[in-house]
Amino acid sequence: MADKMARPTLLMTRPQLASRRFLQRLEDDGMDVADAVISPAIDIKPVGEPVALTGVAGVIFTSVNGVGRAQAVPGLPAWCVGDQTAWAAAQAGFEARSAGGNAADLVALILGSGGQGPLIHIRGVHSRGDVAEALRAAGIAVNSVISYDQPAQDPTDDAAALFQAKGRVLAPLFSPRSAGVLRGWAQGAEAPIEAVALSEAVAEAWGQPVTVARHPDGAAMVDAIRAALMRG
Numbered sequence: 001m002a003d004k005m006a007r008p009t010l011l012m013t014r015p016q017l018a019s020r021r022f023l024q025r026l027e028d029d030g031m032d033v034a035d036a037v038i039s040p041a042i043d044i045k046p047v048g049e050p051v052a053l054t055g056v057a058g059v060i061f062t063s064v065n066g067v068g069r070a071q072a073v074p075g076l077p078a079w080c081v082g083d084q085t086a087w088a089a090a091q092a093g094f095e096a097r098s099a100g101g102n103a104a105d106l107v108a109l110i111l112g113s114g115g116q117g118p119l120i121h122i123r124g125v126h127s128r129g130d131v132a133e134a135l136r137a138a139g140i141a142v143n144s145v146i147s148y149d150q151p152a153q154d155p156t157d158d159a160a161a162l163f164q165a166k167g168r169v170l171a172p173l174f175s176p177r178s179a180g181v182l183r184g185w186a187q188g189a190e191a192p193i194e195a196v197a198l199s200e201a202v203a204e205a206w207g208q209p210v211t212v213a214r215h216p217d218g219a220a221m222v223d224a225i226r227a228a229l230m231r232g
Contacts, residue, residue: 007032007229008168008194011159013041013178018064022172022218029222031229039159041181042150047125051147056120060110060131060142062103064088066122069147079115081106082217102199102216107134117141125149126177128201152181163189170228172221174198176205183207196224 010026010033012019019038027033050071053059058077061067067078067088078094080086086098097113099106110119118141121132125146132144155163162169169191173179179195179202186193197203199216211228213220 008170009162010036010225010229011162011169011171011182011193012036012038013171013182014174015040015042015044022221025218026222026225029226031226037156037158037162039156040153041178041185043153044124045149045151047146047148051120051122051145053120056118056143057116058119059094060106060119060121061085061089062106062121062123062127062131065124065148065150067092067094070122077115079106079110079119084218100215100217102201103128103131103134105216107131107138110135110140111138115140118143120145122147128176150177152184155185159185163191163193165191167191169193170225171195172198172225173202173206173210174221176201179203179205194228196221196228 012023016038023033023036044065050069052071053073053076058079059070060079062081064085072092072094074093075095078089078096080089080096080098083098083100086096089096099109121142121144123144123146132142135142163186171182171193173195183206195206195210197206197210197212198221200212203210203212211224213224
């Protein structure tokens with residue numbers, strides 16, 4: 001194992017709560033996260049009123065943020081991009097079904113299950129992989145509703161200091177939006193920044209050499225981060 005002084009500092013760019021939960025997951029897996037820096041790349045701002053789910057056969061969630069913007073209907077099918085989103089939907093009372101992957105996997109899950117419309121996709125302003133359009137092309141009625149925005153944030157003082165130091169920085173990246181914001185922060189940085197991307201779409205937004213998790217889920221990200229932390 002690499003010497004502790006040679007280990008990179010983790011830079012978490014998810015919102016505070018999500019970052020702390022993931023750091024706890026890494027710690028539970030035996031990793032040292034004491035020096036981690038949290039600097040959210042985006043904020044989540046509600047757009048309009050919570051979305052009423054009347055007259056629909058199911059709801060589509062491509063982010064945990066969308067779950068919180070829906071007026072929950074217990075037992076209503078919720079088609080979710082990944083396990084964390086499905087967990088949040090289940091906690092809210094939906095009949096949650098996880099694609100365990102990305103937008104393409106979600107479309108395939110809905111089509112493969114024989115799911116019928118009308119459906120409603122609750123999403124943010126910044127979104128990749130047009131799930132609603134793909135489903136409409138397959139003959140399923142889907143309404144896409146923007147219910148939150150993800151405005152970019154400036155780096156915290158601690159994050160800015162990391163960029164000007166000489167030590168390695170390891171940045172887990174979970175969304176194309178956050179990857180693009182971090183790319184802007186890192187312009188002119190002195191520190192070598194290593195990224196671990198959740199998916200190829202996230203890696204594309206980062207636009208630099210990057211390790212991509214073997215599967216777009218939390219478990220694969222944990223594995224990829226562990227491997228990066230152990231490299232000298």
